[in-house]
Amino acid sequence: MFEVSPLLAIGVGAVAVGLTAAVLIVWRDLGPMARLSAPQRVALVVALAGGVLAFGLKLTVIETLTHASRDRLAPTLTEIEPAAEADGGIETGRPVWEALPSEAPAPAGNPTTPAKVALGRALFFDPALSRDGTLTCASCHDLERAGGADGRPTARGIDGRIGPRNTPTVYDAAFQARLFWDGRARSLEEQALGPIVNPIEMGADLTVVVERLKARADQVAGFAAAFGPEAPIDARRIAEALAAFERTLITADAPFDRFVRGEPSALTAQQIRGMSLFETVGCIVCHAGPGFSRASLLAPEKGSSAFRLFPSLSSDYTEKYRLTEDLGAAGGGRAGLWRVPSLRNVALTGPWFHNGSVDDLSEAVRIMATVQAGRVVTDGKVETRVAWSPETRRLTRRTPRPLAEAEVADIVAFLKALTSDRLAIEAARSARAEGM
Ligand code: HEC
Ligand code: HEC
CATH class of the missing domain: 1.10.760.10 (Cytochrome c-like domain)
Known part of the structure; x- marks a missing residue:
């Protein structure tokens, strides 16, 4: 998108005003005073205009240089890990990570007072x-x-x-x-x-x-x-x-927020690895933007495509955790249709999923990686699946892309970085009180 920066606008404005002033001064004051002929007046205007244009050019050059240096600062995240070669995950482009704003927007009909x-x-x-x-x-x-x-x-x-x-x-x-x-x-x-x-x-x-x-x-x-x-x-x-x-219950104080606001030590090395996996495995496709949800007003497409099939791929998990007993917003069919939930504070809000059937966050991540992102979570060998199609008389071979248990742990560590500092302290305090 083309954005008019204030400096550029001032530059163009100054050039326009300067040129008009030059023409007026030469024609109405200097010209008659010095009894210049019309070609002489034109020459004088051109000379003055040259100065004005040079000034405008200077402003533009300064503006372009500052823009370029801003762009150079932007991709610092990718420098932490050398630019991720997409490891076969869903191609997402390069998402920009952003902190949660500390204030939520209110509708015009109900201003927050x-x-x-x-x-x-x-x-x-x-x-x-x-x-x-x-x-x-x-x-x-x-x-x-x-x-x-x-x-x-x-x-x-x-x-x-x-x-x-x-x-x-x-x-x-x-x-x-x-x-x-x-x-x-x-x-x-x-x-x-x-x-x-x-x-x-x-x-x-x-x-x-x-x-x-x-x-x-x-x-x-x-x-x-x-x-x-x-x-x-x-x-x-x-x-x-x-x-x-x-609208005042906002938690913009997670380690993740501090990290993206410029505090590199807010995340551990494991959490940064998890953050990268969150992107390359494709979690970010659905859990997008600073609200970590496509259904968020903060998502790149502002809450459009807020729903997803879940579970979208078949697996043993469906039966084990009764994932299709409730179909959500779907009228019927094999899988339910659900709003993509936010993952903010998700480490505190278990058990997980719409039916609360999973009480271990690592298991929730395994399920998501398997049924939503098409991965095979494993520490062992990955077996190639071969399918025979009698119609085409062709073999199709698919080697599922593995996700190691250690990587699941990295993603879990990253999800914990989405917990508000204040809520983490409250949760720890009440856990201690219950233990007494
Ligand atoms: C008996 C427990 C219970 C009580 C009491 C309760 N809620 Fe809830 N709340 C739920 C459940 C369960 C859901 C999810 C229901 C669903 O999705 O069908 C929910 C959903 C919500 C959501 C939506 C959150 C989201 O991300 O979608 C908000 C907001 C909320 N409740 C606010 C309130 C308010 C305000 C009150 C008091 C007027 C209230 N709740 C009382 C259990 C409760
Ligand atoms: C295709 C879209 C999609 C992708 C990709 C996806 N998710 Fe989800 N996620 C969802 C939906 C939809 C739900 C809600 C499921 C439900 O209704 O129980 C969900 C729920 C979750 C939950 C449970 C939230 C809660 O409050 O109970 C976690 C945790 C989660 N996702 C993490 C991940 C991680 C980690 C990844 C990447 C490995 C991922 N998701 C990839 C759509 C997706």
Whole structure:
């Protein structure tokens, strides 16, 4: 894309103004004063214009040189490991790694204000949002432990009812263009009322919840501060306040973020190897951009192609972890259709996958490498597969591309670098407290 840099714009502007001034001065002042003939005036203008153009040329040269040096600084990452010869993985071009922004964008209709955030926080922790006052949003989305999730395979809702899906984290959800495992909600506002009325989550009735909040002085004051004293408490405003609060749950403080912002020691050598494998094995094709998800507003294509078949290749894992019992957004068929989830804080949010069936992150990576990236995870020999086609009377031979267990460990190490420093400390503190 062509970008007009400020310096270049000033240069072109200065040349235009200078030339106009030269013509005017020569014609209206100098010319008549010195009684110059028309050809003499033209000659004088040309002489002056030469000076002005030389000045413009200088600016352009300076600008081009600074641009070139900026481009030279950019590929420092590839210098850490000599430019990766794509090892047969999916060709991705050279992705640029970026840190997570520290603020999430808010929709025009629901600007983030401190009063709204405070109200949203109060609602997030308010048991009045559940049918029998036993659950809050934080019961399942623990903001201190479990990285904004609940550490359970699948959610446990009202009356202890176990739901069908794993609880994803609310951290950085503000960057997702699609929410829920199957991507059925398009905004936090749209998502927020779902769990309140879901019969196996909070199981409440929205009109009852609104009446309860109207009877509470603290909540009435909170709504008045957030939306104005005239605005009634209603479901839409509950959703807006919850969404505004969730937009503040951003974790831009992972070692990965520090690394790409210019702190080379933030990642270990193993994590940098894992980062490179993440690219060459093709994880980055789906888990793209600083949100590590194609469904992210930050992904190169801004949340388009947010869905993927999972499992997209057949393997023994499908049966072992019941990966196709729930088909997500797919109407039917062999594999489910799922939103590509973010991998931020993924080391804290296990067990993994939509059904929480895998409780070991290395196993989750093996599964992904096998069924999504077409690799064979092995430490031994890789057997060539030969297929015979009776129609064409040809043999086709395929040697699966192996991924060593040590490389799986490298990728896992990299995924751990996506954990927020603050959440890692909280998680360690609560693990110690539980151990006591
Ligand atoms: C009983 C546990 C439970 C409670 C209580 C709960 N949630 Fe959830 N939450 C879940 C589960 C499970 C999902 C995933 C459901 C799915 O994908 O079908 C989810 C998904 C989400 C998501 C989407 C995250 C993403 O990346 O897609 C957000 C945001 C969220 N919940 C916010 C809230 C808010 C706000 C509340 C309180 C009003 C709340 N949750 C209450 C279990 C819960
Ligand atoms: C073709 C797209 C695609 C590729 C390639 C891909 N993933 Fe995924 N990934 C997904 C989808 C879709 C899911 C959600 C699966 C589900 O619904 O359970 C997922 C889920 C995950 C999860 C579990 C997240 C959670 O919160 O439970 C991890 C971890 C993961 N991927 C890591 C990787 C790694 C590492 C690679 C490279 C080896 C990779 N992925 C390659 C699409 C992909």
